[in-house]
Amino acid sequence: MTVTAPPAGEPDQAEPQPAPAARRWPARLVPPAVAALSGVLLYVSFPPRTLWWLALPAFAGFGWVLRGRGWKAGLGLGYLFGLGFLLPLLVWTGVEVGPGPWLALVAIEALFVALVGAGVAAVSRLPGWPVWAAAVWIAGEAARARVPFSGFPWGKIAFGQADGVFLPLAALGGTPVLGFAVVLAGFGCYELLRVALHARRTRVLRRGTAAVALLGVAVPVVGAFAARPLVSDDAEDGTATVAVVQGNVPRAGLDFNSQRRAVLDYHARETERLAAEVAAGRVPRPDFVLWPENSSDIDPFANADARAVIDRAAQAIGVPISVGGVVQRDGRLLNEQILWDPDKGPVDTYDKRQIQPFGEYLPLRSLIGAINSEWTSMVAQDFSRGSEPGVFTMDGTKVGLVTCYEAAFDWAVRSEVVDGAQMISVPSNNATFDRSEMTYQQLAMSRVRAVEHSRTVTVPVTSGVSAIILPDGTITQRTGMFVADTLVQEVPLRSSQTPATKLGVLPEIALLLVAAGGLGWAITAGVRGRRAGGA
Numbered sequence: 001m002t003v004t005a006p007p008a009g010e011p012d013q014a015e016p017q018p019a020p021a022a023r024r025w026p027a028r029l030v031p032p033a034v035a036a037l038s039g040v041l042l043y044v045s046f047p048p049r050t051l052w053w054l055a056l057p058a059f060a061g062f063g064w065v066l067r068g069r070g071w072k073a074g075l076g077l078g079y080l081f082g083l084g085f086l087l088p089l090l091v092w093t094g095v096e097v098g099p100g101p102w103l104a105l106v107a108i109e110a111l112f113v114a115l116v117g118a119g120v121a122a123v124s125r126l127p128g129w130p131v132w133a134a135a136v137w138i139a140g141e142a143a144r145a146r147v148p149f150s151g152f153p154w155g156k157i158a159f160g161q162a163d164g165v166f167l168p169l170a171a172l173g174g175t176p177v178l179g180f181a182v183v184l185a186g187f188g189c190y191e192l193l194r195v196a197l198h199a200r201r202t203r204v205l206r207r208g209t210a211a212v213a214l215l216g217v218a219v220p221v222v223g224a225f226a227a228r229p230l231v232s233d234d235a236e237d238g239t240a241t242v243a244v245v246q247g248n249v250p251r252a253g254l255d256f257n258s259q260r261r262a263v264l265d266y267h268a269r270e271t272e273r274l275a276a277e278v279a280a281g282r283v284p285r286p287d288f289v290l291w292p293e294n295s296s297d298i299d300p301f302a303n304a305d306a307r308a309v310i311d312r313a314a315q316a317i318g319v320p321i322s323v324g325g326v327v328q329r330d331g332r333l334l335n336e337q338i339l340w341d342p343d344k345g346p347v348d349t350y351d352k353r354q355i356q357p358f359g360e361y362l363p364l365r366s367l368i369g370a371i372n373s374e375w376t377s378m379v380a381q382d383f384s385r386g387s388e389p390g391v392f393t394m395d396g397t398k399v400g401l402v403t404c405y406e407a408a409f410d411w412a413v414r415s416e417v418v419d420g421a422q423m424i425s426v427p428s429n430n431a432t433f434d435r436s437e438m439t440y441q442q443l444a445m446s447r448v449r450a451v452e453h454s455r456t457v458t459v460p461v462t463s464g465v466s467a468i469i470l471p472d473g474t475i476t477q478r479t480g481m482f483v484a485d486t487l488v489q490e491v492p493l494r495s496s497q498t499p500a501t502k503l504g505v506l507p508e509i510a511l512l513l514v515a516a517g518g519l520g521w522a523i524t525a526g527v528r529g530r531r532a533g534g535a
Contacts, residue, residue, distance in 0.1 A: 031065040035077040035117075038062045039084020045160050046089060048440035052164035055157060059186025060193070062117075063133065067194075068125060071118040078117015082110030089155050092436035097375070101358065109144060109152060116140035119515070122522040127209075130187035130216040132518030137183045138176050139515040142508055145409065149357040153408045154441070157182050162447040166220060167473055168227035170452040173507035174410055174500040178448070180511055181220035188216025230499065231451055233470045235492035237422050240397045243286035243317075244458050244487040245270050246466040246479050247295060249431045260297040263462065264306060266484060267295040268313040274486045275316040283488050288394035289317055292460040293324040293335065293404050294429040300325055300338070300346070307345070314342040320394045322401070324427045332384040335360060337401045337427060339392045350390025352403040354412050355383045359405075389419040397422055397493060400455075404428040407445045410505070413453065417501050422493040423456040424449065431463040435481055439465050447473040454498045456491040 038061035045054035065077050086106045094102030116137055123132035137157070145153035158175035161167055161182060169178045191213035199205040247267030250259045271291075277283040298306040300323070314321050323338045327349075335355065339348035357363050361382035362375075369376040390401035400421025406412035407426050416424060426446050430439040443465055450457040450469045457469040464481035468489050479485040500507075 031073075031077060032080050034061050035065045035080040036084040038065070039081040039086075040088065042081075042085045042160075043088045046155075046437075046441060047160070047162065047444040048437055050163040052161050052166075055160060055164075055182050056186040056189055059183050060190035063120070063124075063130070063187040063190035064194075066117060066121045066124055066133075067129070067190075069121045071122050074118040074121025075114050076117075078120070079110050079114035081117060082106075082113025085113070086110055086155060089437075089441075092433045092438040095434050095436050096432055097378070100372075101375075105152075108148070109155075112140050112144040115143075119519055122526075123518040125525070126518060126522055128212045128216075130184055130191050130213070132514065132522075133187050134180050134184035135511045135514035135518060138180050138508070138511045141179060142176070142512060149363050150354065151409070152357075153410075156408075158448055159408075159441065159445050162444040162473060166224045167448070167451055168231050169220075169224050170448050171230035171454060171498040171500055172223070172227045173503065174414075174452055175448065176410075176508040176511055177500075181223060185217050185220045188213055188220075191216060230454070231472050232454060232494075233456075233472045233474075233492050235494070237493040237495050239490045239492055240287045240395070240423070241284055241488065241490045242423075242458055242468070243274060243289045244460045244466050244468060245274065245289055245291050245295075246461060246464055246483070246485050246487075247271075247291075248482060248484040249463050261306075263294065264296045264298055264309055267291050267462075268309045270484050270486055271313040271321070272316045274488070275313075275318070278317070284490070286317070286319055286488055287397065288319050288399070289321040290399075290425050290427065290458055290460045291321060291323050292429055292462045292466070293337075293427040294326065294431075294462060295427075296323050296325040296338075298325075299327050301327060301329070310340055311345060314340050318342050320392075322392060322394070322399065322425065322427065324403075324429070333381050334386065335383055335403060336386075337390060337392070337403065339394065348392055350388075350392070350401045350403075351386025352383070352406065353386045353388075354406040354409050355385055356405045389415045391416055391419045391421050400424045402426045402449075404442075407442060407449060410508075413449050414501060414504060417453045417455060417497065420495075421455065422495055423458070423491065424453070425458045425460065427460050429462045439481070443467055443475075443478075447475065452498065452500050454494055454496065454501075456493070458491075 038058045041054050042058035045051050062081055066074050086109050090106055093105055119136040120133040123129055126132055141156050145151040156175055157179035161178060166178055166181050169181050195210045195213050245267055247270045250262045271289060278285045296306055300307040300310055310323055321340045323340050325336050325338050327334045327336045335352040337350040338346050341347045355361055362379040365376060392399045398420050400416025402413050402416060402424055443459060446457045446459050447469055450471050451473040454471045456471055459467045464479045467475050467478040468487050469475050471494060477487040477489055
């Protein structure tokens with residue numbers, strides 16, 4: 001074979017020439033655009049839509065933009081992915097207070113996704129990188145669920161999978177294992193596609209790489225089907241007939257709080273209407289009644305008129321009621337569930353332990369007041385945290401209380417089941433978020449919790465959507481939004497514990513160790529590579 005050199009002064013045609021700047025800029029914009037759009041695709045996979053499977057192409061796209069890049073590029077691309085996901089997901093946080101708090105929250109939360117992007121980029125050069133990368137994502141979720149201000153787990157991948165085939169994995173290892181499986185399958189899909197395209201182009205199939213990529217998709221799917229026997233709605237401890245009361249509010253928005261007496265009256269009236277239906281034989285008599293969070297924002301321990309209203313409703317229905325109250329006790333303001341007996345009045349209480357920053361207490365109050373004094377006036381007094389799990393014994397049934405925001409936190413739900421709850425109630429108040437997607441996102445969390453701990457979950461909400469959820473995650477009844485309604489149903493009671501309940505935080509710790517191992521390996525490999533290059 002003869003090789004002919006080019007004439008002097010002419011470029012070697014075998015050497016690629018730099019693309020003109022006009023061509024390079026559009027190419028450089030592709031990865032940032034794909035990162036942001038993949039984040040949007042992940043948002044679309046979340047409720048109220050049932051497009052759970054879109055999480056897979058979302059993470060496949062995220063994997064494409066990150067694989068083989070440096071950590072600095074991963075940081076920026078991760079931030080764009082986080083913005084694409086969280087900006088639309090959390091838009092409800094600005095419904096009544098304007099865009100400032102919403103944008104600030106998203107800007108902070110997206111930093112965690114940026115760090116995840118840097119970590120995924122770092123491990124993307126390792127053999128079996130989808131496993132390491134999925135573990136890094138769960139490490140990011142674990143951090144976001146704990147800091148700052150005790151964390152904000154909203155947007156965990158598990159919470160978008162209430163309708164998906166991976167849901168049984170919640171019973172195996174809780175939200176960390178469920179989320180890990182989804183992310184792993186997404187990264188595995190990209191790796192499969194990458195290996196297939198490489199084999200087509202080079203006619204060389206890297207069997208080991210292909211096998212690992214295939215396992216990255218197959219293991220989560222097979223694991224989900226293998227975990228299905230863990231999901232059951234059998235009535236191990238018999239049944240109970242529950243009534244979930246949604247009294248509604250006069251108006252949506254933040255001025256809900258100025259309508260406190262009307263809200264209490266609405267819930268009492270709906271309970272008295274239920275009593276009339278029971279007396280007429282049109283509705284079965286419930287064993288107990290569940291009211292929402294903030295159904296009595298007038299302290300019934302300090303206000304005789306509020307106490308009389310609740311007493312009248314309890315005596316009309318003739319069974320215990322769990323009332324959501326706001327209570328002043330010993331100088332502390334408490335978001336409290338009150339067990340109200342029709343004969344004895346209040347007999348037990350549960351104080352919300354995971355209170356909401358900027359909603360129920362105001363961190364950095366002086367700084368925020370300097371920026372906007374109106375924001376500090378919205379939270380004039382900070383709520384105090386409770387310290388003990390809440391399990392009410394209602395007509396012989398042990399009902400675990402998880403108040404609203406607490407449903408997002410793994411530990412707050414598990415503690416009630418470990419403490420003996422045979423079913424769970426998630427009393428909530430979503431009236432301040434109008435008709436936004438927030439209530440559907442929270443309802444999906446309750447569905448995941450039902451499967452995670454194999455318990456019936458009831459969701460009484462002031463203005464909707466209230467629901468009854470079986471231990472298999474199925475919604476059997478639900479209300480509309482901003483209507484008065486009551487749901488009555490016989491539900492199964494259970495006392496066995498799923499592996500997720502028994503293991504608690506251990507699956508998450510295991511995944512954190514996997515992430516740490518992958519990052520350590522990637523850093524060590526990078527240092528060795530730089531040393532070899534320098535030598």
